[in-house]
Amino acid sequence: MFIVEVQDKRYVKELKTLLELYNGNSLVKPIKTREKHSDVDGKSVKLFQLKTSITNVEELQKLLENYENCVSIAECADSENISSTSGVNFTITLLDYIRAYLAAQESYSSEFIEDVIANHCSPKYSLYPPLILFNHSPVKQMFISALWQEQIFKNSDETRTHFFEQMIQQVFIPTSSQNGVEFSHVAVNNPIQKADNIWRKPLSIIPLFGDFSTKDVNFDNPTHENFEKGFWCSTVQNGIYQEWAPIYTMFSRGNIKEKARILVTEKTKSTLCHFKDIANNDVLDMYCGIGYFTLSYLKRDCRYLFGFDLNPWSCEGLRRALTSKKNSKFVKQNSCYIYNESNEFAMQRLKDFEASSISTADNNCKLKIRHINMGLLPTSEPGWAVALDVAYRFHGSCLVTTLHVHENIHNDEVKDGSFVNEKLLPALLSFKKQNHYNNIESISVTHVEKIKTFAPDVWHVCIDTDIHFKCVSETCM
Ligand SMILES: C[S@@+](CC[C@H](N)C(=O)[O-])C[C@H]1O[C@@H](n2cnc3c(N)ncnc32)[C@H](O)[C@@H]1O
CATH class of the missing domain: 3.30.70 (Alpha-Beta Plaits)
Incomplete structure (x- = not known):
């Protein structure tokens, strides 16, 4: 323990x-x-x-x-006695391996080896079976610097392969938490590049070992065969299984607290400002990706979830998670509809959904969108108008629809409320006015959740924004 x-x-x-x-x-x-x-x-x-x-x-x-x-x-020695030793250094095994590997080569002096350990190793990684994904350290550049390539791997594929094979064998022994899945791939992750990366593919992931199957793949328009042959990895967070192709789409651990906000219920003793009334209501996830949030809403028992994403690889990852036995306890049949297209089509898709459910006599299928998730960074602004339109048209019997607006904003704008008061609310009120959405009684921000730092003084926040509707008999039944 x-x-x-x-x-x-x-x-x-x-x-x-x-x-x-x-x-x-x-x-x-x-x-x-x-x-x-x-x-x-x-x-x-x-x-x-x-x-x-x-x-x-x-x-x-x-x-x-x-x-x-x-x-x-x-x-903690046993269930009663808590040892008060200092934190365990869990990276020691990897460093030991590197030290021993270099020492066995004979050609390296002990000074060189200690220099490598001290200045060229940053052994932080995430385990996404079967992938070991190392964090990128711009200073130490472990495995990718000239020193590693030329002096340690000697620019030889054979040497590099041998190094990683041995590393996996000796350090990364599969455990029960990975269901015994063996590790077979190693890569280094780089931070997302900002320019022209709307699909959030980690363009800078650097494969180091293993077959990542990138040959002859049509990224923009992948075939079924591309999906089948592609390299997929997985993780379980909050009891939710997720799968993704790390070359073509991203996974961010940092959203775990935001997912927790969705999962917390009124009954959970938690101080998190959580999402209300999910069970039995409908949700729109405008940027669903591989389903960080989508799957959490489903676990909270929403009635229908509609997800949109431009990236076909993300949609395929989400499809895999939805059909995986590992999520079968909470993914109900016909509860989740994923569209691999821009969320600009959301209005039409939801109209079609309502119309088709009427024709198939799925009784009482008037939508009641209670939450709209807008997880696009650095800003979800392109989706604000769509979100308001959908909320207005499809809130059904919900008297409030909450928009979860994700943004990267400066700490000062969080503190003084200027982003909310000078940008978000005026924009939403202006859409309301332009469209004569008189049924909207008020729009208010109820909470700003600081999720994680994006850059010095820049926070990834989620702004919970309630759209309140007047209780008019037609919509409020
Ligand atoms: C930060 S990622 C979202 C991550 C997501 N929550 C997940 O679980 O992977 C933003 C996503 O928005 C998608 N996207 C960007 N513009 C879009 C649009 N107009 N319509 C639908 N998806 C869009 C990108 O393809 C990308 O997957």
């Missing part, structure tokens, strides 16, 4: 929620505290200790990836 230790009280609630939501509750109560004496000045500090039933340390590390600078993980 492991203990998550954190000094800053502000994170305790968030960590508690994350652990409670993970695998049906991985928090072992009670939360304790302990005093720790600083080695530097001898002063004592209070640490909060959250015990977890997660037994796989890598799984726990992954779950807490966004908190890596403020938490440490300590081993």
Whole structure:
């Protein structure tokens, strides 16, 4: 068992929620505290200790990836005794392997080896079976710098292959949390490039080992065969299985807290400002991708979910997750409709849906869109008007539709509310006026959730915006 230790009280609630939501509750109560004496000045500090039933340390590390600078993980000897040792260094095995590999080559001096370990290794990675995806360190450039290519891999495919084969064999032994799936691929992730990347494909992922099957693939218009032969990897978060082709689409762990907001219910004891009335209402996910949010809404038992995405690879990943046995407990038949096209078609698609359900006598199939998710960065502005149109036309019996507006905005704009008051609300009110949407009573922002930092002082936020409708008999039944 492991203990998550954190000094800053502000994170305790968030960590508690994350652990409670993970695998049906991985928090072992009670939360304790302990005093720790600083080695530097001898002063004592209070640490909060959250015990977890997660037994796989890598799984726990992954779950807490966004908190890596403020938490440490300590081993807990048994269910009663919490050891107060310092955080376990889980990267030691990989570094040991690199050190031993270099030492075995004879040609390297011990100074060279220690220099490699200290200055050219940044052993942070995510495990997405069967892929090991290393974080990109612009300074250390592990595996990709000239030093690695020329001096260690000697510009030889054979040497590189041998290095990674041995690394996988010795360090990345499959565990039960990966269902025993063996690792077969290694890559380095680079941050998303901004320009011309609306599909969010991680153009800068660098394959290092394994067959990523990129030959003869039509990215924009993939064939069934391309999908079949493509390289897919997976992960499980909050008990939800997700699958994606890492060359063609992205996966961001950082959204885990936002997914948690969707999963939290009135009954969960959580301080997160969560999404209300999902069960039995309808949802539009305007940028559904591989389904970060879509799958969470389905787990919360929404009635119908309509998802739109331009990227065919993301839609295929979502299709795989929807049909996977691993999600079969919560994905109900005929509850999710994914369209591989621009969300500009949402109005028409929803009209067609209502019309067809009437003709197939699916009784009472008037849509009632309660939530609209708009997860496009750096701004979801291109979708604001569509969202308001859909809310207006399809709120049905819901007297409020909440837009979840994702944006990257400067910290100052979060603090002084200028983005909301000078940009978002005026734009929505102006659409309302232009379209004579008199049935809209008010538009108000109820919450701004800071999801993660995008750049220094720039936050990825989600702005919960309620569109309130007047109760007119035709729509409000
Ligand atoms: C940040 S990603 C969304 C991630 C998503 N939540 C997921 O689970 O993968 C933004 C997505 O919006 C899609 N996109 C951009 N413009 C779009 C549009 N007009 N209509 C539909 N999808 C769009 C991109 O293809 C991309 O997959």
